[in-house]
Amino acid sequence: MYGLVNKAIEGLICSQAGEGVWAQVKQKAGIEENYFVSMNPYPDEVSYKLVGAASEVLGLSAEEVLIQFGEYWVLYTAQEGYGNLLAMTGHDFRGFLFNLDNMHAQVGLGFPELKPPSFRVTENSPEELTLHYYSDRAGLSPMVIGLLHGLGKLMNTAVHVKQTAHHAQGADHDEFLVQYRPI
Numbered sequence: 668m669y670g671l672v673n674k675a676i677e678g679l680i681c682s683q684a685g686e687g688v689w690a691q692v693k694q695k696a697g698i699e700e701n702y703f704v705s706m707n708p709y710p711d712e713v714s715y716k717l718v719g720a721a722s723e724v725l726g727l728s729a730e731e732v733l734i735q736f737g738e739y740w741v742l743y744t745a746q747e748g749y750g751n752l753l754a755m756t757g758h759d760f761r762g763f764l765f766n767l768d769n770m771h772a773q774v775g776l777g778f779p780e781l782k783p784p785s786f787r788v789t790e791n792s793p794e795e796l797t798l799h800y801y802s803d804r805a806g807l808s809p810m811v812i813g814l815l816h817g818l819g820k821l822m823n824t825a826v827h828v829k830q831t832a833h834h835a836q837g838a839d840h841d842e843f844l845v846q847y848r849p850i
Contacts, residue, residue, distance in 0.1 A: 668714045669778055670703035671744075676717045677703070679739040680725075688724060696720035708780045711804060730809040737813020741821055760824040760847050764788050764798060794848050797831070800841040808833065808841040815845060825850050 680689045693699075696716040703709065718736070722729045756763050756770040764786065771783035784802035791797060800811050812828045819826030824847050832842035 668709060668711050669705065669781070670707045670709055671705040672714055672740075673703040673709060673717060674705055675740050675743045676714065676721070676736060678743055679736055680721055682739075683735075684725060691724050692717060692720045695724055706778070708778075715806075729806070733807065733809035734813040734816075737810035737815075738817035738820070739813070740810070741814055741817030745821060759849070760818060760822045760826070761790075761796070763818060763822065764796065764845075791844075795844070795846045798843045798845050800843065802834075802841075805835065808835075808843075811841065811843060815843070819847065823850050824848065 677689055680692055696713075696719065698713060698716065718729055718732050721727070721732045725732065727735075756766045765788050767786040768783075771781070771785075775781045775783065782803060784800060784804070784807075786801070787799040789797040789799065798811070798815070800808060808830060812830065815826055815828050818824075827846040829844045830841065831844050832838040832840070834841045
């Protein structure tokens with residue numbers, strides 16, 4: 668994953684628990700870098716170690732850390748210069764989700780080693796859809812739940828998410844039932 672992800676993990680922990688806790692997380696994860704370079708690729712293992720260490724230090728499950736991180740990620744990237752890209756992806760919650768793969772293709776132009784997930788949307792009703800999530804990276808489906816909640820906050824939309832299929836439990840991909848309405 669790119670350094671931008673690890674910087675966002677740092678930002679989440681520092682904003683919620685302080686820089687001292689971030690230092691504890693890095694130490695527990697065995698990470699010696701003083702800072703992460705946004706545009707540099709890092710082994711995925713670095714991000715996984717940070718999430719695992721954050722879970723232990725904060726006393727949260729890894730799932731809870733990933734959900735919080737997903738929500739934080741949306742708001743973080745909007746502030747870190749990607750707001751225009753987010754705005755071009757969709758002006759409302761539904762439109763944004765239908766364009767996730769297009770957004771990742773655009774991001775890939777600046778991040779040549781990007782290995783993004785893929786998303787497909789099945790519309791169930793005007794305020795309900797099924798989001799299909801495909802990724803080569805294991806264990807990140809809780810982050811999708813957080814991403815959806817963060818996107819709802821960004822787009823003034825009430826969002827309820829329930830994971831209905833789990834790749835980790837044998838399904839060929841993860842699925843989420845998403846109910847939403849503008850507020």
